[in-house]
Amino acid sequence: MPAPVRKTPANPAERENTVDEIYERVYVAILEHRLQPGTKLGEERMADIFGVSRARIREVLARLAHEQIVELFPQRGAYVAKPSTEQARDVFEARRLIEPAVVRRLVDTHTPEKIQRLRQHVELEADARRRGDKRAVIRLSGEFHTLLAELAGNSALARSMRELCMLTCLTILLYDAPTAQSCRDDEHQMIIDAVARRDRARAEEIMLDHLDHIEGSLQLDQGNGEADLEAIFRG
Structure with missing residues (x-):
């Protein structure tokens, strides 16, 4: 059975809105304590949940990492930041x-x-x-x-x-x-x-x-x- 085709935004504005929407949902989930420090944010699983490509999820995670909300580890993936x-x-x-x-x-x-x-x-x-x-x-x-x-x-x-x-x-x-x-x-x-x-x-x-x-x-x-x-x- 062929893998489901995810909808790709037709233009940069649509893509940005998608990234913004996913970013905001992750941000609010952390703010409301539904996502705990140290939680792994798997690219493939999140891409499936939000119905977007892994590349789009990487954009979101990179933005969160830039703001120190998420930590990125080579070979391990992305995790909600865990402040010392x-x-x-x-x-x-x-x-x-x-x-x-x-x-x-x-x-x-x-x-x-x-x-x-x-x-x-x-x-x-x-x-x-x-x-x-x-x-x-x-x-x-x-x-x-x-x-x-x-x-x-x-x-x-x-x-x-x-x-x-x-x-x-x-x-x-x-x-x-x-x-x-x-x-x-x-x-x-x-x-x-x-x-x-x-x-x-x-x-x-x-x-x-x-x-x-x-x-x-x-x-x-x-x-x-x-x-x-x-x-x-x-x-």
């Missing part, structure tokens, strides 16, 4: 340098519309907590910090924050930080309030305390690296 304790400390050191700059810029450039977007996001977090939707809580908590950087209006900062938030998510999963302590929703609200008041010093102080609380909640706990990719992406 030293790498975790590096991530938080970088965030302590970058995020005060983000809130300073946002204090100087915020508008009522930006503050409203942040408050709406925090309400989504609160709703997810009320519903007990842990995956949504994890994803939205990380996206709050990325949203701050996007609204601050600096694309380089926004890209950096997206990468750092993902690495933080991997670290939290790997070292088993309880969600309720690792990213407290009341502190998100306090950051917004300080920004709305244009209180730069207070916004920076709360952000640094917030990062301290996240890092301080980490506990050493290795993931097993096993996952059912088909159940994750087809479920």
Whole structure:
């Protein structure tokens, strides 16, 4: 019986959309802790799941590897990154340098519309907590910090924050930080309030305390690296 023919995008724009879509689905699966650090991302299996060529999957994995979300090993393949304790400390050191700059810029450039977007996001977090939707809580908590950087209006900062938030998510999963302590929703609200008041010093102080609380909640706990990719992406 001949092997099934996978649909190949007809033009570069379609191809890019396909790569973007697969990238985003993998990204969100990691962010929601459905994919654990150390999970193998087999090219052939993922190509079959998404109905694309292995070359397309390699593009996605290369992009994720460039952002340090995935690690590529010769002869072994691609794995969801598994940050060491030293790498975790590096991530938080970088965030302590970058995020005060983000809130300073946002204090100087915020508008009522930006503050409203942040408050709406925090309400989504609160709703997810009320519903007990842990995956949504994890994803939205990380996206709050990325949203701050996007609204601050600096694309380089926004890209950096997206990468750092993902690495933080991997670290939290790997070292088993309880969600309720690792990213407290009341502190998100306090950051917004300080920004709305244009209180730069207070916004920076709360952000640094917030990062301290996240890092301080980490506990050493290795993931097993096993996952059912088909159940994750087809479920």
